[in-house]
Amino acid sequence: MQLDRPIAIAIVLIITVLLIVFLVSPEYKTFNRLRMELGEKLAEYNAEFDYYAEVSKVYYELKNREEFLEKIDDALPENLDLGQIIYFLHKTSSENGLIIKDLFLSKSSKSDVSKNINDVIFSVDIMGDYSSLAGFLTSLEKSARIFEVTNISFGSDALSRMVSTENQLTANQIYIFNLQIKTHSYQ
């Protein structure tokens, strides 16, 4: 059986087109997709490799600055350590010539700054003179742990002037200061 040339050409061309459309083209698309996927995976691998190299580098840099890390650990401890806080407040107040009359934990809530941190607020009533309070506040502000005085109120029927002249400041005037002290911890 001999097939006509034109018909044979037409059939061959049709088969070729069908092959291109249904076999070659999908394979070509798969080829491109796989090539892209392979590129992504290789990039991911390289990035991961570089990442761990960088992590190791940063780790050793942190090790070299352990002193600073300890300060951060002190400033933002994992646990609240209520006992330590109470001890610190008592010690600092007595060192500055103040007497703690009342101390209670008034509030514990999530920090506005970071959701990982808890804000703990103490309400403290302390007795002493103005210069002692100033010393106490400075000690709190310079302590390793972060303390922030959010509210202060005090008063007396006698007059006192807030001036830096020592005689007028001290004036043997004893107040009861009400302070709200905020500190932070992770738990």
Place this chain on the structure above:
Amino acid sequence: MDFSIFSQLNTKKFWWMDVLFYFAISLLIATVFCYVVFLIKNNIQRQEIEKTVVALESVGTSQQKEFEETVLSYQKKISDFKKIFANHEFASHVFTFMQDQTMPNVWFRRFGLERKNNRVQLFGEADDMEAFSRQVAYFENNEYINDVGTLNSTVGELARTQFNLQLDIDSKIFSYVPEPIETEEETEDEESAEDDKEETEEDDSKEGDIDEDTEQESVTEDEEEIVDEELIEAKDTEKEITIFNLLLTPEVTGIIDQETHTIALDVPFGTDLTSIRPLIIYSYTAKMSPSSGVLQDFTNPVIYTVTAEDGSTQDYTAVVNVLPEVKQEVIEPEKKSILPIIIFALIFVAIILSIILFVWYKFKIKNKVF
């Protein structure tokens, strides 16, 4: 139009018909070849992907993962610490401010500071209404006080003015730095006055007619002078900015030149320079103005003044440079470059094959004829 050509296609033999036929056959062969090549290539690529996935899972030793955990934990901690530190406010600075800004003939009975509402409540007395009005005007014109509210005053006993004031304070009051009062000349004057005083005391002691009270006072003064001198000696001279970052996303770290006292910061294209919050770490005992965490307009260089404990100052100039726009190149597969090559290769292979087949066919016919 002559349509006889179509009937002639079946009856007559055209050379180009043979060429077309063999071209079509060659194209078919090339297509099949192409398909096979793609199949093999895809298979190889799949294997490579699997290998890469396995390699990805094995990246990072157990030690490196431990390091990662430690680093991430500290990263979080440092970030939290930075935020807290940037928002940390010093209540003692409010007292320093009040001490500096209270007039000599004004006294306070009660004091209340509410950090949450940035409010200070004051009850007190002034010598007279004039002193009180001056004090209020002083507060009103002060940059650290936004508003003077709930003003209430009455004239009490001894013609003194009793008052009740509520001050809406600016949050920058928590980083209030008192202006240095003493100049070098004043210090020298004081020193000479103290010398004179000492001389006078020595003279007086020689005369031997000092009563006990005066003696006690001079002793106390001497003790105070010694304490003051010790305090002056102990005062820190450090006034360095050690870290200067801009709280953008991602955070921008400034390069601090401690010789020229300049801070260079490069921010991405399109960053709004008019309102950026810097995070600045400076010498522990020093004070700085403007303070860290306060929004700044960095359109022009901003000068930060660090005041050491001993009163000496150092200016740092922060210059923010906006980086030029970087057009991100979209990584596209070489789809457009490969497709024409494949088509070209296909046609090229088909042409070569058709020529070979055509030549072979003609050679066969010739051999039959002769």
